Amino acid sequence: MKRVSPTIGVAIRYDLQAAPHARTFFRTLALARNEYPRIAALRFVFADDLGTREGALRAAEQFERAGARIVIGHMSSDAAQAVVSRYAQSGTLLLLPTATASSLTANGSPVLRLCAPDCVLASRLVAHLASNGWRRLRVACEPTRHGQQLAADIADAASLHGIAVLNDDDASPGTCSVFVGSAQASADYVLKRRDAGCTEPIFLTDDAASASLAERIGDAAHVRIVGFAPAYALARGEAFARSYVRWYAENPGVNALETFAALHIAAQLAAGPGVDPQRIGDVSFDTPVARVRFSARQNRDTAHAIWSLKSGRLMLEQVIEAGASNESI
Template sequence: MVFLAAAALAACNGGTPVRIGFLGGAATQGFSVSEDGRNGAMLAVEELNRAGGVHGRPLELVVRDIALDKDHAQAMAAALLSARVRAVVGPFTSTQALAVLPQADAAGTLLVSPTANAPELGGRDDHFIRLNGALADSARAYAELLVGRGQRRVAVAFDQANAAYSGPWLSAFRISLAALGGQVAAEVAYVSGPALSSSAVARALLRHPSDALLFIGRGADAALLAQQVRKQGSAVPLAAAEWAAADALLELGGRAVEGLLTALPYDPSDRTARYQAFQRSYRARYEREPGFGALGSYDAVMVLAQAMERAERGESLKEAVLRHGPYQGLQRAIAIDRFGDSRPPLHFVVVEGGAFVSLR
């Protein structure tokens, strides 16, 4: 953590640092999206500091890793708040965000999440800024695409460890699918973690005739489930909710996830100079491709920095973020409504050759 702060400050030495917190899951616990997010946030901080920081003051990133359990998330959030950060990038799951939002509200400190999007996190006057799209919109788009591909009967496996996300996502998908003449053929719940029996979940899914299988959970879990489905001899088409569209899906899934349909809140085929420069920097530093966690966190830091620059005398950071948009992100102008919600476009992709390729 000290190294991260030192790296962020290396190129900008003027004034007292502006501290931004980062609240993400530990990579050792399988939270590849938030590890990716930390990397993207670091690149944004370093870029801003090379350009002079915010009002001549350097930015400093203060990182805390959290587990899925509520108590640990709240303890790490308290540690960041006691460090007097101006705002926090994260958390990355809806369950974590709902656990720590009351603390942020009480302290008057903004949480800017690149990914969390449970219904309870939108449409409210609080200290939560949502850069991801509405969960119901995403589930509806999946239902429309699957039905358009002739996949009307869909068996679903969903992770109860992040029930604030997976439960509402499944409910919205079920309603949308039914409205289009389809049906959820089976619903199999599981809890992500060392005790997960992916073979048992796969067997439960395959007991029910279906046109496609849909996984609502982490990329690592989707990869393991896909492998078990293929090992059990099924060639049924696979799909995964956008939460799964991370490096872990590709790295762990191998050939089993080839052809799998998922979605990203950014365009992986973007050829603009801004995105290409970010992609090159990320590859050079981390020796892998940036995922949606990295892009979302980069954008979160940029939103905060631009709002601080534009803030008028006497405005809180929350007021500044809500009033002074849109903000320039990597791929889009980020508009934030009066409730702190943003609506990025959703880009459907398939896994081809071990990479996410835009759906043709």
């Protein structure tokens, strides 16, 4: 088996308006390269995949020319799906630290996914709704691979809890809404509902937990977001969060812990004898923040958070860690 190259590909959108979590990614990378010698020893090759199929294929070609056999990024599930088969053929491992479709980890996939499985987020979200007495749920999504898959998982979980799932245009009273999509699409959805005079509770997911969404929407007492738990709210993330605050004078973004872990996983693999991406489904890695354990290529021990919006800021309300230990993320 060939030795893994110390060159790591980074596929990410450079447009921070379209991909606000990219800012957290780059800040976490800068911190890790300056504070951890084994990260600093790596050579990074960067490509803007534009969040599209075409951009992802161009990025993959660039990484192949550079000799990268580990790639971090492809934050869009549609972009990631476009290159999965190519990475499988070239023996390239793809680490996904942000919210992406669980289907990317299908059998034979060269993917390790650090965010929680979609079915876990769906189950926790619906359990929260059920515990608060909601019996009717409207589900809508952005027309992307991840949006459609997570929306379907939420609808399935709702049915298991006896919650009726309505069409997006159903105006039945006593209903709450869930929208699955990017920060920009989620903000559009909330503002559209606001303009229509809608005051029913709206729950957003994953990527919506960003400062850009909070600034755009402002106060919204009827809106909650269920997504990544932030590093500073987890015992295992406290030291990393303190370092981040020293560097940037603000708390890390919601996908910083997963990004940090992905960088250390990449460093471990690059220093080892080699890796066969298609044989790495059940594996664990020790990182400075936690032991990361994968089952069927998915990180099974993850935490979620519930956020509210106030005065243009995200406000942490609750952390959900059911079934997770404090030694894993």
